[in-house]
Amino acid sequence: MIIEIENLNFIYNPGTPFEKKALDDISISIEEGDFVGLIGHTGSGKSTLVQHLNGLIKPTSGKIIIDGVDITNPETKMREIRKKVGLVFQYPEHQLFEETIYKDIAFGPKNLGLTEEEVEARVKEAMELVGLDYETLKDRSPFEISGGQKRRVAIAGVVAMKPKVLILDEPTAGLDPKGRDAILDEIKKLYERENITIILVSHSMEDIARLANTILVMHKGKVIMHDKTREIFKSADLLEDIGLDIPQVTKFMKEFKNRGHDVREDCLTIEEAKEELIKYLRGTKNA
Amino acid sequence: MLKDITIGQYFPGDTLIHKLDPRVKILTSILFIVALFFVKDFYPYIFIFLFIVAVVKTAKLPVKFILKGLKPLMFIIIITFVINLLFTKGEVLFSLGPISITKEGISQSVFMALRLILLIVGTSLLTLTTSPIALTDGIESLLSPFRKIGLPSHELAMMMTIALRFIPTLLEETDKIMKAQMARGADFESGNILNRAKSLVPLLVPLFINAFRRADELATAMEARCYRGGEGRTRLNELKFDRKDTTVLLSMVLFFGFIMSTRYW
Numbered sequence: 001m002i003i004e005i006e007n008l009n010f011i012y013n014p015g016t017p018f019e020k021k022a023l024d025d026i027s028i029s030i031e032e033g034d035f036v037g038l039i040g041h042t043g044s045g046k047s048t049l050v051q052h053l054n055g056l057i058k059p060t061s062g063k064i065i066i067d068g069v070d071i072t073n074p075e076t077k078m079r080e081i082r083k084k085v086g087l088v089f090q091y092p093e094h095q096l097f098e099e100t101i102y103k104d105i106a107f108g109p110k111n112l113g114l115t116e117e118e119v120e121a122r123v124k125e126a127m128e129l130v131g132l133d134y135e136t137l138k139d140r141s142p143f144e145i146s147g148g149q150k151r152r153v154a155i156a157g158v159v160a161m162k163p164k165v166l167i168l169d170e171p172t173a174g175l176d177p178k179g180r181d182a183i184l185d186e187i188k189k190l191y192e193r194e195n196i197t198i199i200l201v202s203h204s205m206e207d208i209a210r211l212a213n214t215i216l217v218m219h220k221g222k223v224i225m226h227d228k229t230r231e232i233f234k235s236a237d238l239l240e241d242i243g244l245d246i247p248q249v250t251k252f253m254k255e256f257k258n259r260g261h262d263v264r265e266d267c268l269t270i271e272e273a274k275e276e277l278i279k280y281l282r283g284t285k286n287a
Numbered sequence: 288m289l290k291d292i293t294i295g296q297y298f299p300g301d302t303l304i305h306k307l308d309p310r311v312k313i314l315t316s317i318l319f320i321v322a323l324f325f326v327k328d329f330y331p332y333i334f335i336f337l338f339i340v341a342v343v344k345t346a347k348l349p350v351k352f353i354l355k356g357l358k359p360l361m362f363i364i365i366i367t368f369v370i371n372l373l374f375t376k377g378e379v380l381f382s383l384g385p386i387s388i389t390k391e392g393i394s395q396s397v398f399m400a401l402r403l404i405l406l407i408v409g410t411s412l413l414t415l416t417t418s419p420i421a422l423t424d425g426i427e428s429l430l431s432p433f434r435k436i437g438l439p440s441h442e443l444a445m446m447m448t449i450a451l452r453f454i455p456t457l458l459e460e461t462d463k464i465m466k467a468q469m470a471r472g473a474d475f476e477s478g479n480i481l482n483r484a485k486s487l488v489p490l491l492v493p494l495f496i497n498a499f500r501r502a503d504e505l506a507t508a509m510e511a512r513c514y515r516g517g518e519g520r521t522r523l524n525e526l527k528f529d530r531k532d533t534t535v536l537l538s539m540v541l542f543f544g545f546i547m548s549t550r551y552w
Binding site for chain 1: 298299352464468469474489492493496497
């Protein structure tokens with residue numbers, strides 16, 4: 001278990017008229033090497049939960065253990081937590097501040113107290129991982145490149161800290177389809193190469209279906225489902241009840257089956273559905 | 288840290304104080320400030336203190352909320368206190384090297400500190416019980432007579448509305464950027480003053496960039512909806528002065544007139 005959460009509660013602005021229970025008795029555990037998709041309606045507590053995971057918010061009550069370290073213990077050093085858990089916020093390009101891309105990505109590793117050589121090696125590696133050319137871009141200003149590239153720089157800034165758990169809060173929000181696919185591909189590559197645990201917060205069921213192997217569903221501050229991706233998307237009705245959805249292609253296969261065709265209904269990607277349909281069509285032809 | 292500032296933070300409610308015409312509350316605040324500076328003895332502070340307590344009780348404001356607003360200004364209060372304590376001439380009570388504490392110094396420093404505290408608490412009552420929109424409507428209406436001498440009252444009020452409107456947004460954004468940089472290992476809390484000032488760069492640069500971007504977007508959005516200043520502009524909620532407002536305003540004039548008159552007794 002890389003992440004273990006026990007009876008986590010969090011209340012915003014306690015004791016004022018703005019009081020709001022954001023997390024309600026959450027207990028989950030996440031295995032090392034999992035790719036977790038975190039889904040839920042706006043305001044369901046996703047962002048609050050992920051901010052707890054690297055100590056940015058202190059829980060009202062409950063325990064969070066990451067890689068054997070209790071991060072809710074006040075004696076735990078923040079630097080240790082940040083080393084273990086990297087968090088990429090929504091619209092992370094809004095946090096860029098340095099004169100050059102190199103310096104901006106180096107900010108995190110430098111704060112970890114690494115040597116100059118180590119920092120350079122990490123920046124190089126991180127830029128390569130997110131698909132940025134080191135030589136041509138390292139001395140350019142992060143403010144003069146495109147939005148998609150800015151976002152890559154920001155993600156590289158967290159990746160360069162080499163966390164064991166990488167959390168991405170809607171990394172593709174506001175990007176065009178091409179930029180979105182590119183970022184998702186890089187996340188996938190990163191996951192496969194670095195063998196880390198990833199938590200991806202997203203509103204796009206397609207993205208989640210393509211990448212995640214387990215899914216956490218949040219609703220009104222509670223985790224209401226936590227299972228393998230395929231199992232979660234079988235409960236389309238429940239997801240629709242709480243304002244979520246299943247991937248379009250899964251929906252299509254379900255409907256197709258309802259109309260009397262004997263196909264699997266738990267296809268998650270277009271490729272999978274294609275295979276299944278070809279198999280089915282060949283089968284009916286031969287019969 | 289940043290969320291501790293109550294100035295400009297409206298505490299919603301449905302009490303008599305909340306429902307008063309904002310102009311009454313603004314005028315009362317001005318009277319309050321003027322009267323406070325007329326006070327030269329300790330005892331009128333008792334009346335002012337009771338006045339504040341009465342308002343807080345009527346408006347059902349939590350005391351903790353108000354005390355929290357004092358915290359960020361504690362530094363100024365302490366400096367005022369110390370300076371008055373050390374540099375007031377008079378009957379020396381005891382001295383330590385070049386520093387001597389006088390009887391007048393003690394009374395003067397307590398007096399000044401009290402004045403500052405009452406000033407901050409008293410004026411924050413206005414923003415705590417009046418929504419920013421009502422507040423600027425009130426200011427605009429109070430300033431409109433000065434339009435004749437070229438004062439752009441509508442534009443001033445609009446600027447204030449926008450500024451107030453963006454305080455929470457900017458605070459939220461500061462909080463977000465701070466967290467994002469903390470997630471990258473930034474440390475805003477330890478180290479000496481120089482290091483701390485340096486550690487603010489990763490916070491201030493993005494904050495400024497975003498503020499300019501936001502301002503630009505807002506200007507475009509306003510122009511797209513044909514905003515061109517105050518001339519001929521009508522409003523959704525006209526301010527109305529009714530009996531309760533007149534009563535309150537008159538009693539306030541009497542009350543603060545009484546406070547001011549204590550100076551000449």
